[in-house]
Amino acid sequence: MTLTEPTSAGTAQVTTLDAKGLKCPMPIVKTAQAIKTIAAGELLEVLTTDPGAVADFAAWSRSTGNSLVDQTIADGVYRFVLRRK
Amino acid sequence: MTAPVAERDLLGFLEAAVSETPVEAIQPVVTPETASETPVRQLVIINWSGEFDRVMPTLIMANAAAAMGYQTKVFTTFWGLLPFVKDQKRIVGENFMQKMLTFMQRPGISHLKTSKMNFLGMGPWMMGVLSRKYNIASPKELLEAAEALGVEFMPCQMTMDMFGLKREDMIDGLGEPVGAATVLELMTQPNTASLFI
Numbered sequence: 001m002t003l004t005e006p007t008s009a010g011t012a013q014v015t016t017l018d019a020k021g022l023k024c025p026m027p028i029v030k031t032a033q034a035i036k037t038i039a040a041g042e043l044l045e046v047l048t049t050d051p052g053a054v055a056d057f058a059a060w061s062r063s064t065g066n067s068l069v070d071q072t073i074a075d076g077v078y079r080f081v082l083r084r085k
Numbered sequence: 086m087t088a089p090v091a092e093r094d095l096l097g098f099l100e101a102a103v104s105e106t107p108v109e110a111i112q113p114v115v116t117p118e119t120a121s122e123t124p125v126r127q128l129v130i131i132n133w134s135g136e137f138d139r140v141m142p143t144l145i146m147a148n149a150a151a152a153m154g155y156q157t158k159v160f161t162t163f164w165g166l167l168p169f170v171k172d173q174k175r176i177v178g179e180n181f182m183q184k185m186l187t188f189m190q191r192p193g194i195s196h197l198k199t200s201k202m203n204f205l206g207m208g209p210w211m212m213g214v215l216s217r218k219y220n221i222a223s224p225k226e227l228l229e230a231a232e233a234l235g236v237e238f239m240p241c242q243m244t245m246d247m248f249g250l251k252r253e254d255m256i257d258g259l260g261e262p263v264g265a266a267t268v269l270e271l272m273t274q275p276n277t278a279s280l281f282i
């Protein structure tokens with residue numbers, strides 16, 4: 001469960017989206033809306049408690065072209081880090 | 086860096102330093118194809134039912150597809166048109182039979198019945214309680230999210246006429262009424278998935 005600090009170098013702005021408690025399809029719906037609010041190359045960190053999100057975020061990333069740069073789980077909270085293309 | 090450096094060398098050094106930060110060190114878990122290789126995908130759903138357990142998958146699939154960048158279109162026909170009447174409308178239609186129809190089947194996204202175990206509203210009520218308990222989005226929330234994501238809802242002209250529905254009876258996000266040929270043309274385009282729900 002490595003947690004990387006994307007902001008450490010100040011190279012990429014990271015925005016956090018708290019989607020904890022939301023059920024399918026709301027985590028990716030909120031993610032699709034949130035990714036539009038950040039600039040290309042910036043990072044979006046999504047926190048969710050939906051186990052289905054693991055497969056869904058990989059599919060979402062492949063389909064939309066936004067890279068999934070990191071994913072971790074701690075205390076039942078899934079964390080996905082996405083980079084806007 | 087002991088020796089003085091030219092400005093462009095300094096920039097190069099900074100770039101190298103930046104590339105060594107943890108951000109760049111992360112191996113991408115998913116590396117998507119480049120945009121030019123990914124064709125625009127499309128999802129076309131024919132929503133012919135006004136029942137909770139059919140409208141829900143329609144809205145969930147439409148939301149997911151739109152979130153994934155698919156061009157998403159929902160053709161609403163027959164009973165499937167009634168959820169897209171404004172919630173506050175109770176009786177719609179022009180003649181007695183049309184009015185009876187919506188008297189028996191209340192239109193609007195917040196008044197969906199279940200196909201099984203409706204039991205005079207007990208089924209939908211329990212669905213609502215369970216949905217709230219497990220934080221599942223309601224049909225109304227899903228419809229609003231779908232509209233925000235740019236899902237295109239296309240009402241069936243023929244059904245509009247048969248039910249006596251006017252444009253002002255319908256939700257604002259609904260597109261222009263179309264016919265079967267329009268939908269068939271969309272469904273047979275490349276990279277298109279179509280569902281009949």
